[in-house]
Amino acid sequence: MPQNIPSGSLSTAPDSKGLNVRPDLLPESFFFLEKGKTFTQSLSEKFGANGTVFRTTSKINGYTGKVYTICQGQVFLQPCGTDTTKVNAILKPFNQPIKGLAIKYIVYRGLNRSDFFQGDLITSGTPTTFVDIIKKEFTGLYNMLGIAVPQFTAQHIGFPVGNSQLETDLIDDYFLKISKVEVTGGTATEQPKKAFELPMIPRGTHLGNVTGSVGIDIVLNEGDYTIANDPNPFQLNLAFARSADHVLDQAVGNTAFKKKLIRETATQFLDIAAFYGLHTQGKGKIYMSDNSVLQTVEEIASQISGFKTADTTYLYIQGSRQRSYNFYGNQNLEGSTNNIKIGPTTANLALEQFEAGWPVKELAAQPSLVVQLTTDNNDAAAMYVKQGVLHADTRNEDYFIRGKNLLQEEGNGADMNFTKPITFKLDKTSAGKTVASFIQLIYEGKTIVVEENTVSNDPNIPSQVSSLYMKDIDDIFGLINVFPKIKSGTNYEQKYVIDQNLLLIDFENKTGQPDIATVTTKRVEDTIVKEGATNLMRITYETLLNNIRQNMGAFFENRTAYSDNSNSGTRSFEDSRNNFYQPEKPYSLKKEVFEGIEGTIINALSLYLEDGALPSKKILGVTYDENEKLIELINFHTLNNPKFFFKSDLQNNGYYTSKQDTKYRKYYLAVVGEDNAGALKIVTPTPKIYVSTVDNLVFSTDEYAKWTPVIEQTVNNNIYEKIKN
Structure with a gap:
């Protein structure tokens, strides 16, 4: 986790306006496709909102080639929809690629099944490093135990055999399970549902291949626990893991509150283009299949240019009780649904409703970003910039913003319903093209009043x-x-x-x-x-x-x-x-x-x-x-x-x-x-x-x-x- 220490390379230098100190993110990850190969993406396949649905899968087409693990982690395989020639791979990171950004899963959708299985046996028609690694580990385990090595079948890496799995099973039930092996007369048997230990795979491992199209989801981590009687219709279960192309659909909710919870779930996902775009901040490195390393803004922007969201900045705001901004309707202006001023400069701000549609704000080709949020000017009002780079003009205390740095002083026509303007610096190429990224704020601006009967x-x-x-x-x-x-x-x-x-x-x-x-x-x-x-x-x-x-x-x-x-x-x-x-x-x-x-x-x-x-x-x-x-x-x-x-x-x-x-x-x-x-x-x-x-x-x-x-x-x-x- 980031600590309150000076960085070797500061996003903005300390000055009298505030410390402006943040440790470098130092992102390091592997690009999931082969270098030099192009791909296409239509507007309907991009990550983000589209009316009453929100696409969590960023899908690309026109690509035939290898797919790689973005970071070190465990891999769990599942079917891909109804297509028996494809599989999905769920990667659970062991080492997080970006400091302060907790990723729960990375889901690859649409890998060629033949690269993992021949029938039910784990053996690749086209040799991959992934299969080589897990076969070596599997054989080594049984040799160490002095047990005859059984057939290495699909169930050993989580793929269902028969009816041993239910779509309502949570993905974590498989990553966090306890596997038990019983040995009788030198023969090892395991529980069918848990007959595997998911392998740990290094960053940049050749995972498998795709032919034509592939989808990818990044799921952010909220914690390894189950909520009793959770009313949210969306769950991180095997139905989600097996989807060929996943979207959040408000129509699934049968009440207004359940529809709202589905909308809230959008904050649990991150666009792959924004993930790689973050590598332009804080000495980031993207490793490529040809052993080269991308480090400059120009290199990274060029590599993600095939995504329709390559220049999109996403704004996530967490408000009271760890819900999104205005989840409880407490941030609205009196007699209005508007609750944010937003625009490229302080002189060009639009009054809007932040959560209109979905609580993830998508800003395409935004050259810079200024926001003002509503406040009741209470003494405890404060903001923390979890992700994003503040402009030097925004006074802060190591990216905490409160007191006179956050709240306006009366007079000079100040609108006391809003905070001071908060300005963010967005990375751009030499040609002036914005690089995809996301800004994440933790904000407590208004006191919540609860009625008790x-x-x-x-x-x-x-x-x-x-x-x-x-x-x-x-x-x-x-x-x-x-x-x-x-x-x-x-x-x-x-x-x-x-x-x-x-x-x-x-x-x-x-x-x-x-x-x-x-x-x-x-x-x-x-x-x-x-x-x-x-x-x-x-x-x-x-x-x-x-x-x-x-x-x-x-x-x-x-x-x-x-x-x-x-x-x-x-x-x-x-x-x-x-x-x-x-x-x-x-x-x-x-x-x-x-x-x-x-x-x-x-x-x-x-x-x-x-x-x-x-x-x-x-x-x-x-x-x-x-x-x-x-x-x-x-x-x-x-x-x-x-x-x-x-x-x-x-x-x-x-x-x-x-x-x-x-x-x-x-x-x-x-x-x-x-x-x-x-x-x-x-x-x-x-x-x-x-x-x-x-x-x-x-x-x-x-x-x-x-x-x-x-x-x-x-x-x-x-x-x-x-x-x-």
């Missing part, structure tokens, strides 16, 4: 509707009802999943202005061994730092810029000893026990850093049973995209002070999510589930904190006897 048990008292404002922390912890896709090998494993979508969050500091950061989020399941050998199952939610911008003064402590780098997975443990969740070093937890204002004993946790710096992490800890109560609410109200909502009995979410002068905050947990119509709704369990915090970083229920083994513990002497008894 309180129904009285007394029929004489009418229900009340109250408006609740979403706080920064109410947009952090999700993943409440997800399941890990990575399969467990044993019953004794910590299971953890990552949401790869970035969030903008604040950390309080002593300068009066918060430190701002981008984070991803992690969910961990663990088990604590309590007294009497009983177990307590728990769920921990944790932020992982991606990038941070601090406001530092000479007499203030620095906040750590340690960037977490973690993926979904499992961690084995034994049932006879504690293998509890702990934050990764340099973090550890500190426990504080005190008497609350109600006279009850409160166990609270706080974050500790070995070097004494301020933490850049937030944690929520609940027991498994407490989490299940919230899942029951989510299921009962059929909420989608649920997140924890923190409610306080105090006005303005103020502090309590214990009898021992410990300042703490206490919240009870609710859930905010989308109902069947897509509107936000808040629900609260009964009885309430309370969490406490003494540092505004760790929020935990008493049962979670009480049994958490920690390095340091503080027990107030005044209540020692009460705790002991």
Whole structure:
């Protein structure tokens, strides 16, 4: 992940207007076609929107030749539609080709079947490096095990044999499965559905050949987990993997909300031309089949010129709750559907609706780009440029834009409904032709108001509707009802999943202005061994730092810029000893026990850093049973995209002070999510589930904190006897 460090080659030089510092992307990938061979593409075959459908497959014609792996990864083969002479190959990257761009799959559609199989046997009519590699690995594995080498058949690399696979199976079920081999009398047998280990293939491997046409999809990574009762009609399943030519079609949705979710899915895909176009930024390299390397703007632009989108810039904007900009309709101008000013210069901006049609803005032959987004000018309004190069005229703090750099000052005719103009630099050839790329923004510009209905048990008292404002922390912890896709090998494993979508969050500091950061989020399941050998199952939610911008003064402590780098997975443990969740070093937890204002004993946790710096992490800890109560609410109200909502009995979410002068905050947990119509709704369990915090970083229920083994513990002497008894 990108870190907050100066680059050897800056996109724009530091100046008094802002730091303008971003590490080089250093993209490196292999071009998927042979160098020197031409291809054609019609407008109907290009990536992008076309009315009520959105083409995710960029399809080309007039090409007969080799196809190569874009990056190192595992390969999974599937049928290609109804054409028995073709196959599709799904590549899951192991090494990401572009820093900060998480690719989940690259799907090649329409490869010649004969280059992989003769009948059901894996043997190529036209020798390919891919088949050579996997045959060598297959033979080596069985020789190492001392087992007779079986026939190498299509099912060993995922291709279905008989009815062993269902189109509703998720692709991840095959990439993240556990394969088991049973040996009886020297003969190896495997489960038909999982009778393979997908091979790891180097970048630039000759994968197969195509005759006439080939399609390619790039799927961006959101995380390796399954959402319970996901209402989105689109799924990354075998039906998608087997499509000969894939489009998102709004007509598949049978409600307005499901159609909206299909439109939202467009943000999960990236045009192949824009992917290669990004290599013009930050010292990129595209390796070619003749061992040459493309590095200049002119070379890269020439190589992708056959795509109809070779000069298209795509604008992706993530708004509140990790949805696209204006997903909730909160960004519109009053009495209008317009919510963005966009154009090539500040003097030539058009007022438009960003998400009209699809939430991916396509800008063909745009010479430069300026945008202004709507805002309510709240103090927490901020933007982070995840992808894209800011023009030197746009003031920023290492690509974070907030405060006076984002919001306009009243007077001089300024339209306070909008941010300041944000200007992006687009790469162009010497002839002035724009090179395909995409710009990705994380933006929090308006506070979301959610209405809560309180129904009285007394029929004489009418229900009340109250408006609740979403706080920064109410947009952090999700993943409440997800399941890990990575399969467990044993019953004794910590299971953890990552949401790869970035969030903008604040950390309080002593300068009066918060430190701002981008984070991803992690969910961990663990088990604590309590007294009497009983177990307590728990769920921990944790932020992982991606990038941070601090406001530092000479007499203030620095906040750590340690960037977490973690993926979904499992961690084995034994049932006879504690293998509890702990934050990764340099973090550890500190426990504080005190008497609350109600006279009850409160166990609270706080974050500790070995070097004494301020933490850049937030944690929520609940027991498994407490989490299940919230899942029951989510299921009962059929909420989608649920997140924890923190409610306080105090006005303005103020502090309590214990009898021992410990300042703490206490919240009870609710859930905010989308109902069947897509509107936000808040629900609260009964009885309430309370969490406490003494540092505004760790929020935990008493049962979670009480049994958490920690390095340091503080027990107030005044209540020692009460705790002991």
